[in-house]
Amino acid sequence: MPELPEVETIRQGLQARLKGQGILSSERSSAVALRKPSPLPLDALTGARVVGIRRHAKVLFWDFEDGRTLVAHLGMTGKFLFAKAGASREPHTHWVVGLEDGGELHFVDPRRFGWLSLHAPDNPPQDARHYGPDALDPALTAADFGALLASSKAPLKAFLLDQTKVAGLGNIYACEALWRAELSPRRLACNTPKSKVALLLSSAQAVLRDSLAQGGTSFNDYVNALGKPGDFLLDLAVFQREDLPCPRCSALVRRIQQAGRSTFYCGTCQR
């Protein structure tokens, strides 16, 4: 389940090998549809050259020399894998790119929650326009964050997951950020104590940075572009730790459902 740190780790891996590189072939290698249709067919990337790869929240933007942009969202189970030319393809491989350096890049996504959409220069992607500021954007101030909190009646957990408010947090990091800030996931965003606003923002950013420094959280399907899992899992305080002791107060971690998602928190020290 790639979230911001995983996607940034993947971006770095892609950027290191793809920047400036030409695409010799581009083949949509499965007939099944992804989450969203692409305005331009991916096959049209043959002959294109990568200028660089940007990230906003969990979305990757590949910029090409000719002004086109490829938007890539990994959804739940999407991954990019470098392979040798002609290498066997994993099941659910949807896109195969032949690279100038002789290798291949495969996009694999079993659950197909991800998408790839290629945009012409005069039809730039809209996908990130409704996203809020990236959670790690240095321009995002505690004052901005406080204003967003004040304007929402959603529970804090739902608020943090809402990409239109602040973008980049998923279920794992929302739970962990609330634990670090000692705030209950059930508290309404607009009822966040003023004294906690800056703490919640810095907690969210800290948990993302800590994870990023370790190459992302390793769960189920996540591997970086080299096929290597991250190792943040051991540092999680509450996520998927139901009935285990809270690292801070030793009360047992609870699990509840919010908006159809599991929330893990300590009912004793998160208020």
Place this chain on the structure above:
DNA sequence: ATGATCTCCTGAGCGC
């Protein structure tokens, strides 16, 4: 307009 719920999809994990 806002928040809550439903939906898509496959594989892992579980109980019998």
Place this chain on the structure above:
DNA sequence: TGCGCTCAGGAGATCA
């Protein structure tokens, strides 16, 4: 061993 059931969740669509 193997079948069938439940669950996981990002985010767009839909509902209240």
